[in-house]
Amino acid sequence: MGDFAALSLLSLALVLALQLLTYAISRRAGRLSVVDVTWGIGLALVALLAAAVGTGDATRRTLLAVIVVVWGSRLAWHIHRRSRGKGEDPRYARLAEGRSPASIFVRVFLTQGLAQWFVSLPIQVSASTGPPRGFSLALVVLGVVVSVVGMTIEAVADRQLAAFKADPANRGTIMDRGVWGWSRHPNYFGDSCVWVGVYLVACAVWPGVLTVLSPAAMVWFLVVATGARLLERHMADRPGYADYQRRTSFFVPLPPKKG
Incomplete structure (x- = not known):
């Protein structure tokens, strides 16, 4: 220690x-x-x-x-x-x-x-801490996979949103395409996956599991303190946003609702 x-x-x-x-x-x-x-x-x-x-x-x-x-x-x-x-x-x-x-x-x-x-x-x-052994190696692999998937989702979401905002034809409309059609905050979701993955890698050897409050704090920042909830309040009065909320998952990407 x-x-x-x-x-x-x-x-x-x-x-x-x-x-x-x-x-x-x-x-x-x-x-x-x-x-x-x-x-x-x-x-x-x-x-x-x-x-x-x-x-x-x-x-x-x-x-x-x-x-x-x-x-x-x-x-x-x-x-x-x-x-x-x-x-x-x-x-x-x-x-x-x-x-x-x-x-x-x-x-x-x-x-x-x-x-x-x-x-x-x-x-x-x-x-x-030392190297993981036996089953613990699976946690390292899982953690890396979760982090890479999260980075990919976050990067794709940021790129899609930037391209959407750069098109004058989209001014005043709600971005609900690509990964944004599956989650209202896919960039924050991807970011949270990165840090959950980092935590899983740390969990492979004791006492890494004890650092659970670190990814929990990151997810709290992304969802409550400075991220998704704050942005939702800012966007609430935008035309079409209420319908977007009805159709689209808040955080975890899910198939959009129809109708």
Whole structure:
């Protein structure tokens, strides 16, 4: 456990340093929303750190590093490209009203850094434990498959939505095509699968199973705190959205209802 404690402290220092840098960039850019770009980057950096200095099973360290770096890099680039040239996100504009810079740093940047550290606990534990044996190998395979499927769904959903929004003919309409016809939030569902898969890989060796609150926290963020439920409230008054809700599964992709 000493190896895990050292790696965990290094991971915490890494994400907090990243958030300090992000805060400085945010001040220069005049936008708090740049913090969204570093969400995936921070988790990818922790996975790289774990692969580099972890003393546990090298295969699992490498697998998780590849998964999380690919996921985090794609997500960061997608968010950067989507927000480039735009103003402040209304969510952050409301949060910043009447608050001091110190308060904003704590509520936005420090909070995100701590969340990155907590969500990455399965990676840290996995990098500090030995190789899986027997049936446990099946958990590693299952975890990798779940993560890859999740990354694919998320990437396809983001690409389809970006193409839809880029077409002026779709202005004012609801995206209900492709994977968006099976789930109202397929990108968030795919994201959650990535972290459930990471957790399954960590579960292959004790005490990885104890990090269950990390993927639970990620799913909570995606569904309740900053993801699907918040977007549903924002979209509620859009013409056609109530019908879209009636026809389409909220989160888990399912065949659309007819009629």
